Amino acid sequence: MIPADLKYTKSHEWVRIDGNSATVGITDFAQSQLGDITFIDIPSINKPVKAGDSVAVVESVKAASDVYAPVNGTIAEANPELADCPEKVNSDPYGNGWLCKLSNVTMPASSNLMTPAEYEKFLENGAE
Amino acid sequence: MLKTPLAEEHEKLGARMVDFSGWYLPVQYTGIVNEHTAVRQACGAFDTCHMGRIMVTGSGSGDYLSAVVTVDAANMPVGRCRYGFLLNNDAGIIDDLIVYRLAHSEFMVVVNSATHDNDLVQLRQHIKPGVKIEDVSSSMAKIDIQGPLSPEITSKTLAFDLTDLRYFQTRIVSFRNSSIIVSRTGYTGETGFELYVPTGLIAEIWTTCLKHGATPSGLGARDTLRLEAGLPLYGHEFSTDVTPLEAGFMRYIDLQRSFIGSETLRMKAKSGPARKLTPFTIEGRQSARNGNAAIIGGEKAGFVTSGSFAPSLGYCIGFAYLDSDMSANSNTFEIDNGRKILNASVSKTPFYKK
Numbered sequence: 001m002i003p004a005d006l007k008y009t010k011s012h013e014w015v016r017i018d019g020n021s022a023t024v025g026i027t028d029f030a031q032s033q034l035g036d037i038t039f040i041d042i043p044s045i046n047k048p049v050k051a052g053d054s055v056a057v058v059e060s061v062k063a064a065s066d067v068y069a070p071v072n073g074t075i076a077e078a079n080p081e082l083a084d085c086p087e088k089v090n091s092d093p094y095g096n097g098w099l100c101k102l103s104n105v106t107m108p109a110s111s112n113l114m115t116p117a118e119y120e121k122f123l124e125n126g127a128e
Numbered sequence: 129m130l131k132t133p134l135a136e137e138h139e140k141l142g143a144r145m146v147d148f149s150g151w152y153l154p155v156q157y158t159g160i161v162n163e164h165t166a167v168r169q170a171c172g173a174f175d176t177c178h179m180g181r182i183m184v185t186g187s188g189s190g191d192y193l194s195a196v197v198t199v200d201a202a203n204m205p206v207g208r209c210r211y212g213f214l215l216n217n218d219a220g221i222i223d224d225l226i227v228y229r230l231a232h233s234e235f236m237v238v239v240n241s242a243t244h245d246n247d248l249v250q251l252r253q254h255i256k257p258g259v260k261i262e263d264v265s266s267s268m269a270k271i272d273i274q275g276p277l278s279p280e281i282t283s284k285t286l287a288f289d290l291t292d293l294r295y296f297q298t299r300i301v302s303f304r305n306s307s308i309i310v311s312r313t314g315y316t317g318e319t320g321f322e323l324y325v326p327t328g329l330i331a332e333i334w335t336t337c338l339k340h341g342a343t344p345s346g347l348g349a350r351d352t353l354r355l356e357a358g359l360p361l362y363g364h365e366f367s368t369d370v371t372p373l374e375a376g377f378m379r380y381i382d383l384q385r386s387f388i389g390s391e392t393l394r395m396k397a398k399s400g401p402a403r404k405l406t407p408f409t410i411e412g413r414q415s416a417r418n419g420n421a422a423i424i425g426g427e428k429a430g431f432v433t434s435g436s437f438a439p440s441l442g443y444c445i446g447f448a449y450l451d452s453d454m455s456a457n458s459n460t461f462e463i464d465n466g467r468k469i470l471n472a473s474v475s476k477t478p479f480y481k482k
Contacts, residue, residue, distance in 0.1 A: 035348065036161040038437040039413035041467075057467060059414060061160045061348060061437055064467070086413070090159075 001028070003094050007070065008119035009112060012127075014094060015070040022071055022105045024055065025098040026089065029123055034060040037086045042078035042100050049075060051108035056099050058089065070113060073102030132177035133269050133330050141344055149242040151178040153347055160348035161439045167316055167353055168440050168480075171275035172345035173337050179270055180244035181324060182251065183262040184235040192256045193235055196388055198372070198381045199227040201235055209296045209311050212380055213372055214239075214247055215389030219396060220368035221375070223247050224360065228298050228311060236264075236309065236324070240362045254388065269330035273337055274320030274345075274353075282321045285337040286310070290321065304329065315350065317357025317478055355445060356438050358407060358477025364418055364433040365405055365447055374401040374449065403430060403449045407479065408461070408472040410444040413437055416463040416470055422448045423462040423469070429454040432463060438479060445479045448472070 006014040012030035016023045031037065039059040049055055049069040056067040056078075078100050081088060089097035114122060129152040138145060143154035153175065156163060166172050184193055190202030199212035206229050214222040223243040228236040239247045244265065251261055273282045279291045288301045290310060298311035306326045314320030325333050338344060351361070360366055365375060371389075372381055373396050383394050410416060416435035421428050435446030450461065459474040 035156060036159050036439075038415070041414065043468075059437070061352060061439070062155075064415075064417075064465075 002116045002120055004116050006094065007113040007115065008122075009068065009070045009114070010122065010127075011068050013067055013070050015113070017071065017105060020103065020105045021076075022073060022102045023098050024067070024070060024100055024102065025093055026058065026067060027119070028093050029127070031090045031093045031097070034058060034063075034065060036061050037089045040078075040082045040086055040089065040099060042075065045075055045078060047075050048104070049073060049102075051111070058099075067099060069102070071102065071105050071111075072108055073105040075100055076103040077101040130178070132175055133327050134175045134177065134271075134334055137331060137334055138175065138344070143344070143346060146347070148178065148347055151241060153178060154344070156346040156348045157344045160346070160352060163343060163345035163349035164352050164439045166343035167275045167318055167345055167349060169276070171273065171277040171281050171342045172316075172349065173334065173342035174272040174274070174345050174350055175334070176270045176272050176322070177330075178241040180239040180241060180247065180263070180265050181268050181270065182237045182239065182248065183264050184237060184251070184259065185233055185262070186260045187233060187258040188256055189233050189235055189259045190229075192254075192259045193227060193237070194385070194387065196251060196254050197225065197227065197237070198387055198389075200382060200385060201227050201229065204229050206231055207297055207299060209298050209313055213377070214250055215372075215387070215393070216250070216368060217389060217392060219371040219373070219389040219392040221362075221366045221370055221372065222250055222368060224362055224366055226311075226313065228309070230298070230300065230309065238322075243362060250388075267327055269325050269327045270322065271325070271330065271334060271337070272314055272316075272320060272322050273342055274314045274316040274318050275342075276319055277341060278318070278320045281337055281340045281342050282310070282323070284340045285333060286323075293321075303333075308333075315357075315359055316353040317359070317480060318353075352436055352439055355434055355436050356440055356478070356480035358479055360405075360447070361434060370449075371396060371401070373397055374403055375405045401452055403451050404455065405433070406430075406448050406450045406455065407475045407477045408446055408448060409475045409479070410435075410446070410463070410470050410472050412443060414465070414468075414470060415444045416446050416448075416465055416472065420466065421464045422450055422472075423464060424450070424454045424458055427454070429461060435463075440480050445475070446472075
């Protein structure tokens with residue numbers, strides 16, 4: 001069920017890296033934990049971020065959660081469809097529910113990205 | 129955690145369970161927005177066993193209750209429910225509650241779960257001879273069936289026509305040689321019923337009402353529904369630090385009567401409340417949350433008690449206590465949600481009207 005062409009973080013983001021661009025979203029596990037998503041705030045277009053910086057805030061009925069950059073880069077684009085349809089993050093978290101694209105992507109010095117198999121194992125072990 | 133008699137039923141349905149004030153309860157089954165919408169458009173069922181149910185009976189029980197809570201129980205008709213408060217001597221709210229008059233000398237007081245123990249302490253402290261107080265919370269289960277289709281579904285579930293039970297009326301229905309107390313009351317702003325069922329029968333009643341079309345609904349939807357309806361939640365809008373005067377709930381209180389806290393309340397009513405519970409709306413989908421600071425003219429003017437996206441409205445709503453002087457001339461204020469400043473507009477309850 002977990003897409004094979006993505007990498008994953010312990011804070012339940014996924015990233016698709018294409019050369020020096022990347023697309024970032026949250027995993028199915030994350031969207032299910034959050035519940036019905038009502039708003040996505042991506043405040044800092046064109047801002048450079050380091051892996052671990054907050055790139056977005058996802059609001060659900062119950063709470064607001066940060067989404068963290070899995071890699072270094074510049075926030076190039078926010079998914080325009082989410083303004084009207086934030087529920088896409090719930091219904092299609094790996095596809096149309098992508099959150100933002102990064103440019104000028106570089107890997108951080110110590111990368112904590114997991115392969116699909118490692119992420120699945122991480123979830124099985126209680127996501128800690 | 130304490131389990132309700134329906135815990136297994138929720139697990140069977142795949143509900144997401146949480147710890148709610150020490151109770152193991154479902155926050156959602158299919159999704160908060162889904163369940164919220166089902167209640168508004170059709171019918172939802174809620175496990176509310178965690179609430180407290182206290183029987184007050186015996187000769188003089190009416191007079192006793194009239195002196196201890198703000199409800200004039202001694203003078204209410206049999207078969208009726210009344211909303212009111214249990215206050216302390218400073219008129220601080222120990223709990224908000226509903227008194228049911230089941231018979232001349234038989235009352236049921238329905239209270240919140242987190243305050244249940246404190247309520248019993250206060251009630252017992254002021255007991256009068258001849259009056260009996262019995263906590264029936266563990267022998268009597270409770271569910272809420274709410275929504276436009278609830279009269280039909282509740283009637284089918286109990287095999288008894290309840291379509292003419294009027295708002296805030298209560299009656300006892302026979303079911304399998306047991307008695308079920310039903311009231312036309314609820315916490316959603318929709319037509320609805322609360323059912324008090326002997327614990328041994330509740331699983332059957334629950335599954336039957338789902339079979340007749342009620343959508344199982346959890347704490348998440350319960351909160352968005354009550355907020356849209358403009359209903360307060362103890363621990364948020366109410367606490368012992370707050371009086372009904374500040375909360376704007378004086379319409380439920382007769383200040384000519386004497387009850388615990390009435391003297392203080394009469395005194396405070398003379399000068400008016402220092403702060404006021406204020407309903408507000410925020411355009412858009414970014415919500416204020418409990419505890420956020422409210423700001424007027426660059427200064428802290430109060431705090432948010434509840435805030436959420438309102439699924440039936442498409443924008444955000446909430447309540448805040450605002451300093452009466454500072455807010456006297458504004459119908460807007462700012463809220464700091466910890467990440468950014470949101471613009472709030474003073475509003476009126478109910479937020480959602482049918």
